[in-house]
Amino acid sequence: MLYGREFHDESIITPIIAKTKASKVLRNVELISNKLKLKGKIDYLVITKFNELIPIEIKWSELEHGAVKRDHKLQLAAYSLMIEENFNKIVKRAIVYYTRIKKLITIPIDENIKNEVxxxxxxxxxxVSNEEIPKMAKPKHCINCGFRVYCRQESF
Ligand code: SF4
Structure with a gap:
């Protein structure tokens, strides 16, 4: 269930420890969710001195119009659900650390985003089970998509 190990990279972890009042930080925590049918590896999982669990993602990309990208929010909400399933604890917030601007941004993890995931x-x-071909997104959503080269978009 948990293959995390403690990590001591001061440069990344110091502001995270300070902001969250962490008592323990685990790195590369691999989780499996039977409910979501999903596997994932969380960059860091903070356990605060109040025993709160907070998933942390490190991103080298930019913010989108000054805010956390939607896919980053959904990724962290998915991790939160996986933590809840594996640790039997409610996750209320997650954090993204944008390395280029050295900024930590907290994302509230509420029922709305959990239900969206x-x-x-x-x-x-x-x-997957119906072997359907998914609908394509509108081209404006495809510009930064990592699957662009595999996709059927004739326009690329
Ligand atoms: S390139 Fe393909 S997979 Fe990526 S967003 Fe566009 S339609 Fe979706």
Whole structure:
């Protein structure tokens, strides 16, 4: 269930420890969710001195119009659900650390975003089990997509 190990990279971890009042920080925590049918590796998992669990993602990309990108929020909400399933604890917040600007941003993890992740995973599961070809996104969403080279978009 948990393959994390303690990590001591001061440059990245120091502001995270200070902000979260961490008593323990685990790195590269691999989790499996049977409910979501999902595997994931969290960059860091903080355990605060109040025994709160906080997933942390390190991003080298930029903010989007000064805010956390939607896919980063969804990624962290998915990790939060996986933590809840594996550790039997409610996750209320997650943090993204943008290395270029050295900024930590806290994302509230509420029921709305958790339900959004569940809905998306359900849709993906249906697509896989029915072997459906998923609908393409509008081209404006494809500009920074990592799957662009594999995709059917004739416009690229
Ligand atoms: S390139 Fe393909 S996979 Fe990526 S967002 Fe566009 S339609 Fe979706």
């Amino acid at each position: 569940k809905h998306i995973m359900n849709e993906i599961s249906k697509i």
